[in-house]
Amino acid sequence: MLVTQYPVFQRFWYPVLPMADLADGPQSFTLLGQPLVLWLTEDGTPAALKDRCCHRSAKLSMGIVQNGGVRCPYHGWAYDREGTCTHVPQLDPGAAIPKTYRVESFQCQERYGYVWVCLSPDPLRPLPEIxxxxxxxxxxxxxxxxxxxxxxxxxxxxxxxxxxxxxxxxxxxxxxxxxxxxxxxxxxxxxxxxxxxxxxxxxxxxxxxxxxxxxxxxxxxxxxxxxxxxxxxxxxxxxxxxxxxxxxxxxxxxxxxxxxxxxxxxxxxxxxxxxxxxxxxxxxxxxxxxxxxxxxxxxxxxxxxxxxxxxxxxxxxxxxxxxxxxxxxxxxxxxxx
Known part of the structure; x- marks a missing residue:
């Protein structure tokens, strides 16, 4: 059984990182072959996106946390926890950001001191209750x-x-x-x-x-x-x-x-x-x-x-x-x- 070949395994929650690791800024983790970037938003809760900027595919995990979002290290594009691009430094002030400027987001929460991620919007089971x-x-x-x-x-x-x-x-x-x-x-x-x-x-x-x-x-x-x-x-x-x-x-x-x-x-x-x-x-x-x-x-x-x-x-x-x-x-x- 090769787990990456069966999409059903994406419908479960997995612990991926200790919460404490996010204190130092964005972190990377690969779950079921999917590269993720994880960081802490302004309210201290974790967020997870695909670890690729939609512009030129740079790793967002190499960037920084800014205003609760993650900023790409290449051209400075910024994304919120939903994967929506919120800032493009190269655009004129006040210019609308195209809706296509976005990165895939994933469900993410903290439990037992760890960050848990589910790659599917429809988990088959909740997080383990201990x-x-x-x-x-x-x-x-x-x-x-x-x-x-x-x-x-x-x-x-x-x-x-x-x-x-x-x-x-x-x-x-x-x-x-x-x-x-x-x-x-x-x-x-x-x-x-x-x-x-x-x-x-x-x-x-x-x-x-x-x-x-x-x-x-x-x-x-x-x-x-x-x-x-x-x-x-x-x-x-x-x-x-x-x-x-x-x-x-x-x-x-x-x-x-x-x-x-x-x-x-x-x-x-x-x-x-x-x-x-x-x-x-x-x-x-x-x-x-x-x-x-x-x-x-x-x-x-x-x-x-x-x-x-x-x-x-x-x-x-x-x-x-x-x-x-x-x-x-x-x-x-x-x-x-």
């Missing part, structure tokens, strides 16, 4: 923002795969003596998936300190949610009541590259466990996954007969079947010219 992130008693910790050379579907399947823990994560939390994966309760949604499991884990000394758990062996109560197509939450609850919820998005830059956006939400404080120590442990786990996932074929098949499977692959099989059905239901959609 109640734990909205709870003022919890803290949100930004973790990772980096490109991975693999498909979003591989990242999502891996997130629901209990069978790789004892192998891939043997150095972090996997129980090497127990390669048989924990059983899961799988609940398919109309577009998405929930999985519940009780997973035995090893807690190395640094993790015992972070979790305030003095035991090297314990269990995680896990509730995982897949948001079609390439986002998920992993909500882990430990025996002492600690909640560690991880949100991960594999935002599709191209067919072969995904931008990994990850943050966590916890119901403890910095005094209980520093953000730096939490990020350090999750970094180890993420790097273990990345090493393997970047070795996989990014053209991930949604046809379940193409690759071989085992019983614990059921969440991934559900994902593939849902995406195959989604593509088929929208196969008459046309890519924009």
């Amino acid at each position: 109640p734990e992130a909205a709870d003022p008693n919890n803290r949100l910790i930004p973790q990772f923002y980096e490109p991975w050379h693999c498909s979003g579907l591989r990242v999502m399947e891996n997130s629901f795969d209990n069978a790789h823990f004892s192998i891939v994560h043997a150095a972090s939390f996997g129980v090497t003596e127990q390669p048989k994966p924990a059983k899961s309760e799988i609940v398919p949604l109309e577009l998405g998936l929930k999985v519940y499991a009780t997973v035995p884990v090893v807690n190395p000394p640094i993790q015992q300190q972070i979790l305030n758990i003095p035991d090297s062996l314990t269990v995680r109560e896990v509730e995982s949610t897949w948001y079609v197509p390439f986002s998920r939450t992993l909500k882990i609850t430990y025996p002492n009541g600690l909640m560690h919820l991880i949100f991960t998005a594999a935002t599709p830059v191209s067919d072969s590259t995904s931008q990994i956006v990850q943050f966590c939400v916890r119901n403890d404080t910095e005094a209980d466990a520093s953000a730096a120590s939490i990020i350090a442990f999750d970094r180890q786990v993420v790097d273990e996954d990345k090493l393997v996932l970047e070795s996989t074929d990014y053209n991930t098949p949604v046809d379940v007969t193409v690759e071989q499977h085992m019983p614990s692959d059921q969440p991934g099989i559900v994902m593939r079947r849902q995406l195959a059905a989604l593509i088929k239901a929208h196969e008459t959609d046309l890519l924009p010219a």
